[in-house]
Amino acid sequence: xxxxxxxxxxxxxxxxxxxxxxxxxxxxxxxxxxxxxxxxxxxxxxxxxxxxxxxxxxxxxxxxxxxxxxxxxxxxxxxxxxxxxxxxxxxxxxxxxxxxxxxxxxxxxxxxxxxxxxxxxxxxxxxxxxxxxxxxxxxxxxxxxxxxxxxxxxxxxxxxxxxxxxxxxxxxxxxxxxxxxxxxxxxxxxxxxxxxxxxxxxxxxxxxxxxxxxxxxxxxxxxxxxxxxxxxxxxxxxxxxxxxxxxxxxxxxxxxxxxxxxxxxxxxxxxxxxxxxxxxxxxxxxxxxxxxxxxxxxxxxxxxxxxxxxxxxxxxxxxxxxxxxxxxxxxxxxxxxxxxxxx
Amino acid sequence: xxxxxxxxxxxxxxxxxxxxxxxxxxxxxxxxxxxxxxxxxxxxxxxxxxxxxxxxxxxxxxxxxxxxxxxxxxxxxxxxxxxxxxxxxxxxxxxxxxxxxxxxxxxxxxxxxxxxxxxxxxxxxxxxxxxxxxxxxxxxxxxxxxxxxxxxxxxxxxxxxxxxxxxxxxxxxxxxxxxxxxxxxxxxxxxxxxxxxxxxxxxxxxxxxxxxxxxxxxxxxxxxxxxxxxxxxxxxxxxxxxxxxxxxxxxxxxxxxxxxxxxxxxxxxxxxxxxxxxxxxxxxxxxxxxxxxxxxxxxxxxxxxxxxxxxxxxxxxxxxxxxxxxxxxxxxxxxxxxxxxxx
DNA sequence: TCAAAAGTGTTATCCTTACACCCATGT
DNA sequence: ACATGGGTGTAAGGATAACACTTTTGA
Numbered sequence: 001x002x003x004x005x006x007x008x009x010x011x012x013x014x015x016x017x018x019x020x021x022x023x024x025x026x027x028x029x030x031x032x033x034x035x036x037x038x039x040x041x042x043x044x045x046x047x048x049x050x051x052x053x054x055x056x057x058x059x060x061x062x063x064x065x066x067x068x069x070x071x072x073x074x075x076x077x078x079x080x081x082x083x084x085x086x087x088x089x090x091x092x093x094x095x096x097x098x099x100x101x102x103x104x105x106x107x108x109x110x111x112x113x114x115x116x117x118x119x120x121x122x123x124x125x126x127x128x129x130x131x132x133x134x135x136x137x138x139x140x141x142x143x144x145x146x147x148x149x150x151x152x153x154x155x156x157x158x159x160x161x162x163x164x165x166x167x168x169x170x171x172x173x174x175x176x177x178x179x180x181x182x183x184x185x186x187x188x189x190x191x192x193x194x195x196x197x198x199x200x201x202x203x204x205x206x207x208x209x210x211x212x213x214x215x216x217x218x219x220x221x222x223x224x225x226x227x228x229x230x231x232x233x234x235x236x237x238x239x240x241x242x243x244x245x246x247x248x249x250x251x252x253x254x255x256x257x258x259x260x261x262x263x264x265x266x267x268x269x270x271x272x273x274x275x276x277x278x279x280x281x282x283x284x285x286x287x288x289x290x291x292x293x294x295x296x297x298x299x300x301x302x303x304x305x306x307x308x309x310x311x312x313x314x315x316x317x318x319x320x321x322x323x324x325x326x327x328x329x330x331x332x333x334x335x336x337x338x339x340x341x342x343x
Numbered sequence: 344x345x346x347x348x349x350x351x352x353x354x355x356x357x358x359x360x361x362x363x364x365x366x367x368x369x370x371x372x373x374x375x376x377x378x379x380x381x382x383x384x385x386x387x388x389x390x391x392x393x394x395x396x397x398x399x400x401x402x403x404x405x406x407x408x409x410x411x412x413x414x415x416x417x418x419x420x421x422x423x424x425x426x427x428x429x430x431x432x433x434x435x436x437x438x439x440x441x442x443x444x445x446x447x448x449x450x451x452x453x454x455x456x457x458x459x460x461x462x463x464x465x466x467x468x469x470x471x472x473x474x475x476x477x478x479x480x481x482x483x484x485x486x487x488x489x490x491x492x493x494x495x496x497x498x499x500x501x502x503x504x505x506x507x508x509x510x511x512x513x514x515x516x517x518x519x520x521x522x523x524x525x526x527x528x529x530x531x532x533x534x535x536x537x538x539x540x541x542x543x544x545x546x547x548x549x550x551x552x553x554x555x556x557x558x559x560x561x562x563x564x565x566x567x568x569x570x571x572x573x574x575x576x577x578x579x580x581x582x583x584x585x586x587x588x589x590x591x592x593x594x595x596x597x598x599x600x601x602x603x604x605x606x607x608x609x610x611x612x613x614x615x616x617x618x619x620x621x622x623x624x625x626x627x628x629x630x631x632x633x634x635x636x637x638x639x640x641x642x643x644x645x646x647x648x649x650x651x652x653x654x655x656x657x658x659x660x661x662x663x664x665x666x667x668x669x670x671x672x673x674x675x676x677x678x679x680x681x682x683x684x685x686x
Numbered sequence: 687t688c689a690a691a692a693g694t695g696t697t698a699t700c701c702t703t704a705c706a707c708c709c710a711t712g713t
Numbered sequence: 714a715c716a717t718g719g720g721t722g723t724a725a726g727g728a729t730a731a732c733a734c735t736t737t738t739g740a
Contacts, residue, residue: 009388052420053422078392155368178673292705312712315718317719318719319718329520329521331651617693634727660736660739661738
């Protein structure tokens with residue numbers, strides 16, 4: 001029943017490692033310049049019993065970082081699309097690569113002086129290993145809606161997508177549930193449709209399909225298909241292979257998970273102020289939240305407890321410090337920040 | 344950077360194919376008797392561009408069934424655990440197998456006469472191919488809480504788990520967030536903790552870890568570890584390889600997804616009564632739901648519309664027939680059956 | 687006429703959203 | 714004193730959970 005043998009198949013493990021510094025969400029990348037990638041490496045089942053163990057050891061070797069929270073995202077098997085063509089050298093990665101994407105969360109810096117130093121120190125270790133934390137919105141500038149709808153959406157993205165929709169409003173592919181026009185409306189929240197910040201992957205794939213991101217042009221070139229002139233040079237920093245798609249998946253998952261699991265605290269230092277917590281949530285979700293409602297939310301969910309100390313480093317009235325109440329994990333089934341539409 | 348070659352690695356594709364017949368949720372299995380398995384086969388990247396395409400073609404060849412809704416579940420890479428030892432022949436599947444699990448939903452029968460025939464016809468085709476739909480609660484008898492907490496939970500499972508907890512209440516493994524006692528409380532809803540019907544996988548893995556399911560004994564035997572006498576012979580029908588774990592993952596995902604995506608309708612015939620819809624949801628979630636609230640829910644969510652016809656086959660007053668309103672897909676972002684605790 | 691299932695009306699409660707105002711510190 | 718951010722009270726509206734009763738068919 002299982003006659004086939006492994007036919008030169010390789011499994012690539014890829015990690016989207018996230019940290020938040022102040023109000024900037026960061027992603028760890030290796031090999032900067034025009035050939036940025038997520039930390040990755042092949043899975044070797046002889047050395048590692050599980051995929052996750054393999055991933056941890058690869059990341060540790062490649063970035064000198066020991067991971068805490070890790071979660072599997074998705075397994076991509078596409079050959080034609082994305083997987084071909086890396087950065088500079090045309091990137092021939094071997095015969096057939098299936099990539100398993102992971103999301104990892106890590107603390108990057110405490111608040112105040114001591115924290116800053118720790119941060120700098122670990123950054124040096126990373127730099128020696130050739131890895132850097134970079135703002136993730138560099139790769140997805142259209143995903144930051146904290147100060148309202150980004151100008152580039154109206155000025156560049158929507159006009160280009162509308163033109164693409166006009167080419168074939170109902171879409172050729174009958175296997176799709178939704179046509180081009182509907183997808184544009186739903187994924188970007190145009191024409192009165194609500195904007196859903198969790199649809200990061202859907203938006204990226206739409207831009208890819210419309211040929212508006214660099215990876216789409218690269219992959220078309222590699223497969224010999226025609227590449228029409230790109231009206232939008234540089235719609236976010238591209239990445240090697242399908243790594244930006246994995247990052248989009250990671251952001252989507254994180255934005256969704258925030259709401260039903262207390263994952264934010266994996267990104268926070270031991271103690272923090274409520275405003276810092278709110279800034280972190282806002283950084284990830286890309287939305288602005290309502291202060292009072294956010295506080296009540298956190299309070300009624302009993303997610304945190306006051307340490308009794310206060311922080312002075314805020315520029316105004318000193319803020320109470322809080323810590324995560326680990327007990328909630330065993331108290332309620334879904335202890336997340338159930339942000340509504342206003343948070 | 345990617346020097347390694349595929350070292351005899353194989354990717355197995357596995358499908359948990361679900362249908363609901365009346366109030367019985369069914370799962371398609373191949374090879375009955377004491378060696379039941381999910382339809383599965385290796386991924387061949389030369390023939391199939393994506394994992395999902397490979398899966399569809401395998402399933403079609405193996406069960407004569409064309410799949411509609413398909414979704415990826417998880418990729419398991421364990422060697423030591425689960426993957427060893429199949430059914431009869433000790434099941435040596437090859438050097439190293441990574442298994443990618445999929446969930447598929449399919450309609451099995453319409454209501455009334457015509458439907459029954461169609462059902463019988465397709466079942467014959469399946470039987471010829473060696474595949475059968477079986478009630479999924481045969482594999483997870485402790486998951487059906489529609490008529491209250493199943494007797495076997497109190498009579499067999501909880502006593503055995505309590506004994507296992509007593510062995511090491513706080514658990515040895517420090518990497519775990521929760522000890523044995525806590526996990527028992529949370530996953531099975533004892534000591535006042537709420538029962539969460541979505542934690543199907545967690546419950547199965549707890550039973551596996553406690554050595555209470557047949558697969559645990561089988562895998563321990565295969566790896567030469569001691570197997571202490573099993574006080575519970577036959578805690579649900581076992582399956583080959585890690586297939587019961589994949590099925591548990593499928594049920595978990597389906598129970599969760601029901602609440603925020605209109606996936607039930609993939610299991611319903613073109614038209615149906617509200618009670619049939621409720622029975623289907625109850626069958627999957629394993630809970631009893633409140634009739635009036637369920638109806639109001641469906642109605643206010645505008646998930647269905649009346650066809651104008653009525654069904655007479657219900658034994659009482661004729662029921663109005665409804666169909667799924669596909670438009671909701673483009674109206675609201677999360678059009679599921681947001682069942683609370685009472686539904 | 688009775689069993690069986692369909693289908694409706696109404697209320698108490700809680701959560702979400704939104705409003706506007708007061709407090710404690712550094713400069 | 715004033716700018717800066719921290720921190721609160723409370724009311725309107727909507728969703729949820731829970732209650733019990735009427736209607737229409739087949740046997």
